[in-house]
Structure formats: C-alpha cells, structure tokens
Amino acid sequence: MASRDEGGRKKSSIVTLKTKPFERSLALTRLGVGAGAKIMAHSLTNIFRGEISRDSANRDFYERQAQILADELGRLKGSVMKAGQMLSLYGQYFLPEEAVIVLSQLQDDTPPVAWKVVQPVLERNLGKTRLRELDIDTEAMAAASLGQVHRARRKSDGLELCVKIQYPGVADAIESDINTLSRLLIMTRLTPKGLNLGPVFNEVREMLYREVDYKSEADFTRRFAQRLAGDDRFVVPQVIDDYSTPQVLTTTYEANVSVRSPQVQKLGLARRNRLGEAFFELFCNEFFRWGMVQSDPHFGNYRFRIGERAEDDRIVLLDFGATRLFPRPFVSAYSDIVEGALRHDRAQVVRGAKAIGLMNEKMPDAALDAFVAMCEAIVEPFEPADSERADAKLRNANGAYRWGDSDLPMRMGRVAATNALSVHFRVPPREIVFLHRRLAGVFIMLATLRCELDAREPLLAALHDAHDGRAKSTAE
Incomplete structure (x- = not known):
C-alpha cells in the first residue's frame, strides 16, 4: 500500500536524503x-x-x-x-x-523516501536471514518525519505486520x-x-531523542496494551520482538479507517457519541489516573474500526513514541486548576497555577484574574446544563454539549494571544505545552465526530481519583 495524500493520490518518493x-x-x-x-x-x-x-x-x-x-x-x-x-x-x-x-x-503528512534508502537500515538491524521470513511491501503505507511504515506478512503463518523503519542518520x-x-x-x-x-x-x-528510541516506544506500546487489555473499546497493536530493534519497530497490523472517512462520519449520533465518550475517558485515564499521556493527537495515531453493531466499534491506538510521563504532584496541581475553574474558585486555580510554574508571586491581581477568567472559559463544555455560564446555543434539548458547533478553541486562541502580549507572560512549562496539545486533540476529535456529550461527570470522577490518591501514577 503506497503512501497517499488525502485525495488518495500516490505521493512521489524522495530518492535521496541529506544525512550528513x-x-x-x-x-x-x-x-x-x-x-x-x-x-x-x-x-x-x-x-x-x-x-x-x-x-x-x-x-x-x-x-x-x-x-x-x-x-x-x-x-x-x-x-x-x-x-x-x-x-x-x-x-x-x-x-x-x-x-x-x-x-x-x-x-x-510528508512523502515517503524510496525503498533503497531504508532497506539498508532494515538489513543492518534484522539481518538478511530474518528478513527472508517476511514479505515486505516496498512502497510505504505511511511516512513521517523520523521514519516510515511498510506493510509486511510473516510467511510462516500469514500474520499481517507493520514495519516502522527509522530514516538513516x-x-x-x-x-x-x-x-x-x-x-x-x-x-x-x-x-x-x-x-x-x-x-x-x-x-x-x-523529545527528539525520545522519539528515535524505538525500544522505548515498544515499551510504551506494551504498557498501553496492558492498561487497556480489559477494555474492548480499544485496540493496541502487539509488538513483535523478533523483528524489532532500536531502529526498527514491528507490530501487528490492525485494520482501521480515519475519523474523517465516510464509514465513521455516516454513523448515527448514538454510535459517534459512544466513540467520543471512549476517547474522552481514555484521556482522563491517561493523565489523571495513569500519569502517562500519548501527547501527539495527530489523527493518524487515533483510528477507528467500525463493526456491524455499536458494541463492535473500536478505537485503534497507534504510535506511542510521543508518550510523556507526568509526576503525581504535577497531575494534582493541574487538577486543582481544572477543579477550581469548574467551581469558580479563584484561590484554587491560582494555587494550582503557581504550583506548576504558570504563575508566580510577583504577578499582579489583574494578570491572575485574566488567567482565572481564561481557565473558567476553557471548561465551558463541562458546565452544568442549567448553569448561567452554559451557552444554550451549544446545548441540545437534553443539555448535552454540541462539540461540533463550538468555536471554543478559536476563542481561547484569541484570548491566549492577547494574554501573550502582557509583560507578565512567559512561555509555559514544557509539560503544559504537550498536555495542551493533547487536550486540543481531544476537543478536535469530539468536534470531528460531531458528538453531543455531557462530559462533566467523567471529568469530575477523574479529578476525584487524581486528588484521592487511589490512582497510581505510572511516573512514580
């Protein structure tokens, strides 16, 4: 299967790479x-x-x-x-x-490189004897910045595989x-x-050194598979150790389609909501309960497998190279910000923000007030339906938030841009940047699924677990 663009057209391969x-x-x-x-x-x-x-x-x-x-x-x-x-x-x-x-x-979303460029990497890492056990499609099925993926089949039993090969140099x-x-x-x-x-x-x-470490990515793939082993809403590929090295990662091939595919988009609201609920719950588990977040929300990493019935629909999780561990003190402090925003408790929001380095003691009240107001606006989807802060135009007849009709990310982007002009502004801590990347991905996924969901209770439950200490952080 060749790497193709959104219109299904085959992308031309890059014949040579500048590696020196x-x-x-x-x-x-x-x-x-x-x-x-x-x-x-x-x-x-x-x-x-x-x-x-x-x-x-x-x-x-x-x-x-x-x-x-x-x-x-x-x-x-x-x-x-x-x-x-x-x-x-x-x-x-x-x-x-x-x-x-x-x-x-x-x-x-880039063109692949020619097979002759990556084949030597594969041969050096696996050896020609091991490679003879596989039939490998020489046209990449997907290409990224650090490597590309090829479909393969193990000859002995016909097992369908994905072979991720790191670019040379x-x-x-x-x-x-x-x-x-x-x-x-x-x-x-x-x-x-x-x-x-x-x-x-x-x-x-x-981050770059982390993402070129395929052994680490394989480990995170196994850890996610273990965490989700009892949840049949999700599929995580199995790592095949015989064909994996620090520069080659081989997993089982898991059939899937994009969230933008007609197969997903034509589903009824109830089934799209079910997928959206699972996706939001996954994020809550990752951050608030596990402290282990796949921080790259690219749609290529979150795919779907649609069954005959709603109960058969699955979310296929791919590529764990961008996984980040968040220590329990950070999770707890960030939970203070979210919970404080939901409760409209200024002191709790500020306390959490200071604990993770977003705010400091020298900031004037006006800057703190602007930050608190932004946090309270961000939690708009999680307000009670009968709250005076809930926008009736974004709620359905049952009070559920209509994610696909909301322009909240754009509104918050404008607010953030304005705040960035403040003399008190500084680039946020790195944990915040990558966490918010994933949060934005959650919103975009629910909007693309056109979900109508009240996600307040799942969020409150996750916050409770984060503060209660019953959830064991992976980062500890």
Whole structure:
C-alpha cells in the first residue's frame, strides 16, 4: 500500500536524503540567508503574533516565508522536520500566526523516501536471514518525519505486520539539526528580539531523542496494551520482538479507517457519541489516573474500526513514541486548576497555577484574574446544563454539549494571544505545552465526530481519583 495524500493520490518518493550534518546545515543556512535578506528588504516592524494592524500584504509575505521554511524541512526530514513540528506548538506563544499555521502543516503528512534508502537500515538491524521470513511491501503505507511504515506478512503463518523503519542518520543529526534550526529562526527574524529560545530547544532536543528510541516506544506500546487489555473499546497493536530493534519497530497490523472517512462520519449520533465518550475517558485515564499521556493527537495515531453493531466499534491506538510521563504532584496541581475553574474558585486555580510554574508571586491581581477568567472559559463544555455560564446555543434539548458547533478553541486562541502580549507572560512549562496539545486533540476529535456529550461527570470522577490518591501514577 503506497503512501497517499488525502485525495488518495500516490505521493512521489524522495530518492535521496541529506544525512550528513554538514550538508543538512548547509541547506538550512542557505535558506536562512535568503529568507533573512528578503525579510530585511520587506522592512516590517509589526511581525509578532497578536498585532491586529497587520495588513494582508504582511500576512501573505510571512506565510510565503514560512512555507519556504516548511518545504525545506519536509525535504530534509529527520529531526529538523520533527523540530519544526514541535516549534508549531511552542510557536503559538512567540511566532507570527502565519508561521505557526504553516509549520503546523508539517504534522507528518510528508512523502515517503524510496525503498533503497531504508532497506539498508532494515538489513543492518534484522539481518538478511530474518528478513527472508517476511514479505515486505516496498512502497510505504505511511511516512513521517523520523521514519516510515511498510506493510509486511510473516510467511510462516500469514500474520499481517507493520514495519516502522527509522530514516538513516536521524539520531546522529539531532544535535546539528537543533543548532542549525535555532540559528535559522534568528536569520529569518521570525522570533521576537531578545527572546531566549534555549529552554524551548532543550525540550525539542529531549523529545527528539525520545522519539528515535524505538525500544522505548515498544515499551510504551506494551504498557498501553496492558492498561487497556480489559477494555474492548480499544485496540493496541502487539509488538513483535523478533523483528524489532532500536531502529526498527514491528507490530501487528490492525485494520482501521480515519475519523474523517465516510464509514465513521455516516454513523448515527448514538454510535459517534459512544466513540467520543471512549476517547474522552481514555484521556482522563491517561493523565489523571495513569500519569502517562500519548501527547501527539495527530489523527493518524487515533483510528477507528467500525463493526456491524455499536458494541463492535473500536478505537485503534497507534504510535506511542510521543508518550510523556507526568509526576503525581504535577497531575494534582493541574487538577486543582481544572477543579477550581469548574467551581469558580479563584484561590484554587491560582494555587494550582503557581504550583506548576504558570504563575508566580510577583504577578499582579489583574494578570491572575485574566488567567482565572481564561481557565473558567476553557471548561465551558463541562458546565452544568442549567448553569448561567452554559451557552444554550451549544446545548441540545437534553443539555448535552454540541462539540461540533463550538468555536471554543478559536476563542481561547484569541484570548491566549492577547494574554501573550502582557509583560507578565512567559512561555509555559514544557509539560503544559504537550498536555495542551493533547487536550486540543481531544476537543478536535469530539468536534470531528460531531458528538453531543455531557462530559462533566467523567471529568469530575477523574479529578476525584487524581486528588484521592487511589490512582497510581505510572511516573512514580
């Protein structure tokens, strides 16, 4: 099965990869010099996110610059492309809006590389004798920034497999790629002058090393499978150790379709709600009860298997390379923020925010009030249906929240952009960035399923367990 775009068209393969640090650095440096010169000639001053006065010409210019950057990152693949994805998350706090939008499109929707590029990796890791046990489709079924996946079949018993192969030179190029990309952002003048990006790139570096560790990903795959073994709403692939190494990860193939497929979208409301409930409960378990969160909400990682009856519908969970562990004190403090927002308890929200480093003692009351107001707005879907804060236009006749009709993420994005202009603002702790990425993914999934759900009780139950201490954190 070839890697294809959203329209089903086969993507052309990349025949060669720049794998040596010098040639990768040279390609990005040339890009940065050219972009920097163009930006200087353009002589803009209002380039930062949140400035309403930017005209359409300015927006078009920065979108073109960001697109050039994204295209080159996509061709280079590897850690520099993954770093571009990470920057689309952090960048919402300091990059021009146009750059964030374009970089966010790097989310693993890329052409595969030719078989001759990845075949040597497979042969070195598994050996030719072991490889002869498999029939492998030489056209990738999916391609990402750090590797690509090929369908395979074990000859001895016909078991259908997925073989994930890491691109050559990815791990070795991480340090060089990070250093070059940090210089590139300065050269393209896309970041505010004086902003210290050191902590951001340290987190990106750590995430990259985590995601090229296929042994760790295999371990998290097993741990999720164990956690969900008794829940037939979910499917987690089985890791096949005989064909897995630090650079190759082989699992069982699990049939699935996208949430956007007609097969899912044509389901009745009750079945879509059932899937949405399971998806929301999964997040509550991961964060509040387990402290182990798959932090990449890309739709390619959450697929569906539709059965004859609602009871046969399944959510297929894929790719656990971005799994993060959250320590129990962080989970407890964050639970304070959520519970405080639900109860409209300012003191509890502030206490939780200070405990995880979102706020500090030096912040004036006005800044704290703005943060509390934002938190209370974010929990809109979980307000009681009869609350004066509940928007009747977003509730059905039974009081359930209509996720598909809500523009809450956009409203909160505007609020966050305004708050980012405050002199008291700083880039949030890394745990918050990745947790909120997954939270946004939950909202988008429920909206795409067009769910009409009252998720207040499942959330309250998860908060209770988080505070009660009965739930054992995986991170401990």
